[in-house]
Amino acid sequence: MAKKHTNLYDVIVIGAGPAGYSSAIRCAQLGLKTACIDSWCDHKGKRSLGGTYLNAGCVASIALLESAKIYHSLNHNLKQHGIQAGSITVDIAQMMQRKNNIVETLSQQIADSFAEHKIDCIQAEAKLLNERQVEITSLNKTAASILEAKHIILASGSSPIDLSCAPIDNEFIIDSTMALNLGAVPKRLAIIGAGVIGLELASIWNRLGAETILLEAQESFLSLTDQQIAREAYRIYTEQGLELRLGARVISAKKGSKKASLERSRKVTIEYQDSDGTHALRVDKLIVASGRKPNTENLVAAEADLLLDENGYVHVDENCRTTLPGVYAIGDLTLLGPMIAHKGIEEGLFVAEQIAGIHNPVNYGLLPSVIFTDPEIAWVGQTEQALRAMGEPIKIGTYQLSATARAQAIGQTEGMVKIIAHAETDVLLGVHIIGTQASELIAEAVLAMEFSASSEDLARTIHAHPTLAKALHAAALALKTQLRFNS
Numbered sequence: 001m002a003k004k005h006t007n008l009y010d011v012i013v014i015g016a017g018p019a020g021y022s023s024a025i026r027c028a029q030l031g032l033k034t035a036c037i038d039s040w041c042d043h044k045g046k047r048s049l050g051g052t053y054l055n056a057g058c059v060a061s062i063a064l065l066e067s068a069k070i071y072h073s074l075n076h077n078l079k080q081h082g083i084q085a086g087s088i089t090v091d092i093a094q095m096m097q098r099k100n101n102i103v104e105t106l107s108q109q110i111a112d113s114f115a116e117h118k119i120d121c122i123q124a125e126a127k128l129l130n131e132r133q134v135e136i137t138s139l140n141k142t143a144a145s146i147l148e149a150k151h152i153i154l155a156s157g158s159s160p161i162d163l164s165c166a167p168i169d170n171e172f173i174i175d176s177t178m179a180l181n182l183g184a185v186p187k188r189l190a191i192i193g194a195g196v197i198g199l200e201l202a203s204i205w206n207r208l209g210a211e212t213i214l215l216e217a218q219e220s221f222l223s224l225t226d227q228q229i230a231r232e233a234y235r236i237y238t239e240q241g242l243e244l245r246l247g248a249r250v251i252s253a254k255k256g257s258k259k260a261s262l263e264r265s266r267k268v269t270i271e272y273q274d275s276d277g278t279h280a281l282r283v284d285k286l287i288v289a290s291g292r293k294p295n296t297e298n299l300v301a302a303e304a305d306l307l308l309d310e311n312g313y314v315h316v317d318e319n320c321r322t323t324l325p326g327v328y329a330i331g332d333l334t335l336l337g338p339m340i341a342h343k344g345i346e347e348g349l350f351v352a353e354q355i356a357g358i359h360n361p362v363n364y365g366l367l368p369s370v371i372f373t374d375p376e377i378a379w380v381g382q383t384e385q386a387l388r389a390m391g392e393p394i395k396i397g398t399y400q401l402s403a404t405a406r407a408q409a410i411g412q413t414e415g416m417v418k419i420i421a422h423a424e425t426d427v428l429l430g431v432h433i434i435g436t437q438a439s440e441l442i443a444e445a446v447l448a449m450e451f452s453a454s455s456e457d458l459a460r461t462i463h464a465h466p467t468l469a470k471a472l473h474a475a476a477l478a479l480k481t482q483l484r485f486n487s
């Protein structure tokens, strides 16, 4: 395969997920000659910018969850509104088509923005050769060339971790990408892992009528989430019919024996262990959602001598600088923060501005976290258990969504808001929400905490009435005065 040398860029970005595309666009806005290389193809084999977040993560997942929620609501909530409808059926192919259309539109918006900013968008596999050079290979492997840049930003994202005990066949035992592309609702579905991805996928398929069982090796549920909120989530999910088996480690999963009847052969047999011993479970589909790993396997030539840790994460300093001068790593590739889209976006902007001589660091302490289930979970800052472990003097205000007029009016009363403030200074230390629109409500808390607000600041801020945000206001008031009122 002939290799030729081509352009010299100010910046080459490898990966067009949220971290990569935001970085490339900001570089171009700052006057830097920029190329962005990405290899993602959609189900039709067409280029699709946006990475996992858009094609097989948050956006695809939220689009399907919205459809699933409508279907569930039509089946369960119409009567109380005095509305009658005939039989309600679901057309999964159309649901997937809607999701694919949304993904295509958003991906095209990224391509348009690249064109507007005169970014060279190259569809290829990229490999870092050294601190100045990137080898690009066409997807059909017939052509290769070497690009040069003064700065290189690695943003190649992450992919699902394979479990050797549950090998993916993408027919019966599927990964999280395939789980957003199923052609029918499985009758009985198991998911390995009750982490963020497992729960988000469970919310979709459970709302569409699948009997859904989550098998989670850890004894604790959502251990990084505030445990009061996690308990509330556990209660709500199980009342919705999700079966959460904690302390259940899957040790094997196989397609049903071919010798068995057709019905039986369609099923997956799972073996898992818990404190009572080994159990077997038969399901129609099994989703493996046991974590993600950074995409560094073929990203760097050995001679480049870039420092990775034993799990493949790129070693970076607090400025996202790798061990090679001029080479940065952002998003899911590093352990600087959690694997979430907005962390990658912020790092992308930070690195682009750093290259242009502007220092605008990321505030990792105030990254909001969101779990896009039904209802949503969102939080910012510290959990009660972490603050107590640190011995911080704290005070806590909570408010149930069911006590707010808006939640009652829209029939979305499950959930609560919890505000934690410093017992002496009253400064906000953490805000935790479970309930409808939690991902939107948390923005107010992030802003308040960015300005080092106290709970009194939040309590004295006028909130429109009746809104869901009044629950946040009421939790702050409860914290200040222990006053409770119908909000």
Ligand code: NAD
Residues within 6 Å of the ligand: 057, 058, 163, 192, 193, 194, 195, 196, 197, 198, 215, 216, 217, 218, 248, 249, 250, 251, 289, 290, 291, 292, 338, 339, 340, 341, 369, 370, 371, 372
């Ligand atoms: P995770 O690590 O959050 O959860 C995986 C779970 O699988 C763990 O709890 C683990 O104990 C369990 N597990 C592993 N092997 C098992 C086995 N053999 N049997 C039973 N359980 C087993 O990983 P994830 O949910 O795959 O998510 C990956 C990353 O992507 C996370 O960092 C997550 O935060 C991020 N993500 C974030 C969002 C969001 O912000 N909304 C969305 C998707 C993914």
